[in-house]
Amino acid sequence: MNRVFRSIVRHGFPDTNRNRSLAVFTNFFLHIHPVKARLRAIRLTQTWYLGGLSAATFFILTVTGILLMFYYHPSVPRAYEDMKDLEFVVSAGVFLRNLHRWSAHMMVALVLLHMIRVFFAGAYRPPREFNWVIGVMLLLGTVLLSYTGYLLPWDQLAFWAVTVGTNMADAVPVIGGDIKFLMLGGNGVNENALLRFYVLHCVVLPAALLVGIAVHVWRVRKDGGIYLKKPESNE
Amino acid sequence: MTPHSDITHITVVQGEARPLVDAAEEPQVMTFPHLVVRELIAFLALSIFLVTLSLVWDAPLEELANPSVAPNPAKAPWYFLGLQELLHYYAPFISGVLLPGVVIGALAVIPYFDINLERKPLWDGTHTRLKLAGIWGSVVALTALFYFTAAHPVWPIIGPLWATAIPMSLPVFGRRSLPFWIFLWFLLCAIALTVIGVFFRGPGWEYTLPWRDGIYT
Numbered sequence: 532m533n534r535v536f537r538s539i540v541r542h543g544f545p546d547t548n549r550n551r552s553l554a555v556f557t558n559f560f561l562h563i564h565p566v567k568a569r570l571r572a573i574r575l576t577q578t579w580y581l582g583g584l585s586a587a588t589f590f591i592l593t594v595t596g597i598l599l600m601f602y603y604h605p606s607v608p609r610a611y612e613d614m615k616d617l618e619f620v621v622s623a624g625v626f627l628r629n630l631h632r633w634s635a636h637m638m639v640a641l642v643l644l645h646m647i648r649v650f651f652a653g654a655y656r657p658p659r660e661f662n663w664v665i666g667v668m669l670l671l672g673t674v675l676l677s678y679t680g681y682l683l684p685w686d687q688l689a690f691w692a693v694t695v696g697t698n699m700a701d702a703v704p705v706i707g708g709d710i711k712f713l714m715l716g717g718n719g720v721n722e723n724a725l726l727r728f729y730v731l732h733c734v735v736l737p738a739a740l741l742v743g744i745a746v747h748v749w750r751v752r753k754d755g756g757i758y759l760k761k762p763e764s765n766e
Numbered sequence: 767m768t769p770h771s772d773i774t775h776i777t778v779v780q781g782e783a784r785p786l787v788d789a790a791e792e793p794q795v796m797t798f799p800h801l802v803v804r805e806l807i808a809f810l811a812l813s814i815f816l817v818t819l820s821l822v823w824d825a826p827l828e829e830l831a832n833p834s835v836a837p838n839p840a841k842a843p844w845y846f847l848g849l850q851e852l853l854h855y856y857a858p859f860i861s862g863v864l865l866p867g868v869v870i871g872a873l874a875v876i877p878y879f880d881i882n883l884e885r886k887p888l889w890d891g892t893h894t895r896l897k898l899a900g901i902w903g904s905v906v907a908l909t910a911l912f913y914f915t916a917a918h919p920v921w922p923i924i925g926p927l928w929a930t931a932i933p934m935s936l937p938v939f940g941r942r943s944l945p946f947w948i949f950l951w952f953l954l955c956a957i958a959l960t961v962i963g964v965f966f967r968g969p970g971w972e973y974t975l976p977w978r979d980g981i982y983t
Contacts, residue, residue, distance in 0.1 A: 545798055545799070548796060551796045551797075551798045551799070552796070552798075554798040555797045555798050555802075561797070561798070561802065564797045564801060564802075565797060566796070566797055567794045567795065567796055567797060568794060568795060568796075568797050568800070568801050569792055569793070569794050570792070570793040570794060570795055571792065571793075573795070573800065573801045573804055575804070575808075580804075580805070580808045583805060583808065583809075584808060584809075584812050587808075587809050587812055587813075588812070588816075591813070591816065607831075608830055611830045611831065614827055618827070625824060625825075626820055626821065628825050629819075629820035629821075629823065629824055629825050630816060630817065630820040632820075632825035633816055633819045633820055633823070633825070634816050636844070637812075637816060639845050643845075647953065650876075650949050651946075655876060655877040656877055657877065659877070660877030660878060661877075663874075663876070663877050664874050664877075667870065667873050667874050671870070674845055674846075677843065677845070678843065678846070681843055684827060685830070685831050686827050686828040686829060686830060686831055687828040687829050687830075687831055687832060687835070687837055688826055688827075688828045688837075688983065689831060690831035690832070690833065691836060691837055691840035692840070692841065692842045692843060692846075694840070695840055695841070695842045695846075695850060696842055696846060698858065699849070699853075699858055699862030699863070700862075701858070702857070702858030702859040702862050702863050703859070703863050704859065704863075707863075719833065720831075720833070
C-alpha cells in the first residue's frame with residue numbers, strides 16, 4: 532500500500548479481523564469503542580442509540596453554530612438585524628438557522644429520553660452511580676445551552692422567555708437578586724445580558740459540556756461498556 | 767469469548783476487585799464494521815430527519831424585542847413550561863427554586879438510595895403491612911400537601927401520585943424497586959405539567975383548548 536497512506540493509517544485494509552481490530556484500536560476517534568462488542572449491546576432496541584445521537588446533535592450544533600457566528604453580532608439591535616439578514620441576504624441563511632434551532636430542541640429531547648432509558652434499564656446502580664450524576668449535570672448543561680441560545684435572536688419571543696426565566700432567579704432567598712444581576716450584567720434583560728448569554732452560549736457551556744461528555748463516555752468504558760442485564764436473569 | 771484463529775489471546779488475571787466486565791459467554795462481533803456502520807446509519811437518519819424538518823418548517827422570529835410591550839402569554843421554551851405551569855400554583859420561591867431543586871437533588875442521589883437498590887422486590891413477603899401503611903400514609907400526606915398549600919390544587923402532581931401509588935400497591939408489579947416508583951412519579955408529573963403548559967394555557971395563563979384556539983407560544 533501507498534507509503535503516504537500508511538503513514539496516516541497504520542494498518543492494512545480491514546478485511547481481516549486483525550486489521551479490523553487495528554482500525555478501531557489505532558484510530559483516535561474510534562478508540563472510545565472496544566475492538567469487539569457484544570451483539571446485544573449494539574442492537575438498536577437495546578439503547579435506541581440515544582446517548583450517541585445526543586452527541587451527534589451536539590456535533591451538528593457546533594458546526595451550524597460556528598457558521599452562524601460568522602453572521603452574528605451580540606449587540607442591540609444589530610443581533611435582530613442579523614436575523615433579518617439571515618432571512619433575506621445570506622445564502623441558505625434561513626436553512627442554517629432552522630437546522631441549528633431544531634437540532635437544539637432535538638438535543639434537549641434526546642438527552643431527556645436517554646436519561647429515561649438509562650433509568651428504566653437500571654444502569655444508574657453501582658458501580659455507575661457517579662456517572663449517573665455526571666449525566667444529570669450534562670442534562671442541566673444541555674438545558675442551559677439551549678436557554679442561553681434562546682435569547683440571541685433578540686426578538687419578542689427571546690426577550691420575554693428569558694425575562695420569565697431570570698425572574699425565577701430573583702426568588703432565591705438572600706442571594707437571588709445578586710444571582711440575577713450576575714446572570715444579566717444588570718437589573719433587566721439588556722445589551723449586557725445579551726453579551727453574557729452569547730459568551731456562555733458559544734464558549735463556556737460548549738467547552739464544559741465537551742469535557743463532561745468525554746468523562747461520561749470514558750467512565751462507561753471503564754465500567755465495562757454499556758450496561759446490559761445479566762443474560763441468565765430474565766428481568 | 768469466541769477465539770479467532772489469527773489472534774493470540776493473552777489474558778491478565780487481576781486478583782482484586784475490577785469493574786463489572788461481564789464474564790458470561792455471549793455472541794460478540796467486531797466493532798469495525800458492525801458497530802461503526804450502525805452508528806453511521808443512525809447519524810445519517812438523524813441528519814436526514816433534521817435537514818428535512820429545517821427545509822419545511824421555519825424557526826420562529828417575532829418583532830424586535832421591546833421591553834415595554836409584554837406578549838400575553840409570555841411563555842418560556844417548552845422544557846421550562848412545566849416549571850412555568852408550577853408558577854401558577856406556588857410562589858416563585860417554591861415553584862422555581864425549591865421544587866426543581868428537590869427534583870434535581872433527588873435525581874442525583876437516586877443511585878445512592880439504598881432501599882431496594884439490589885432490585886429486591888418491594889413485596890418480598892417481609893413487613894408487607896408496614897410498607898403498605900408507609901406508602902399510603904405518604905400518599906395521603908403528599909395529596910394533602912399539594913391540595914391545600916397551593917393557590918389551586920395541583921392536579922398535575924396529585925394525579926400522577928395516585929397513578930403511581932395504586933399499581934405500586936399491587937403485588938403483580940411488586941418486583942419494582944422504590945426508586946423506580948419515585949422516578950415514574952417525577953416523570954409523569956413532568957409530562958403532565960409540560961403538556962398543560964405547552965398546549966392548554968393561553969392569555970392570562972387561563973385554560974385554552976389547542977384544537978379550538980390554537981397553540982400559544
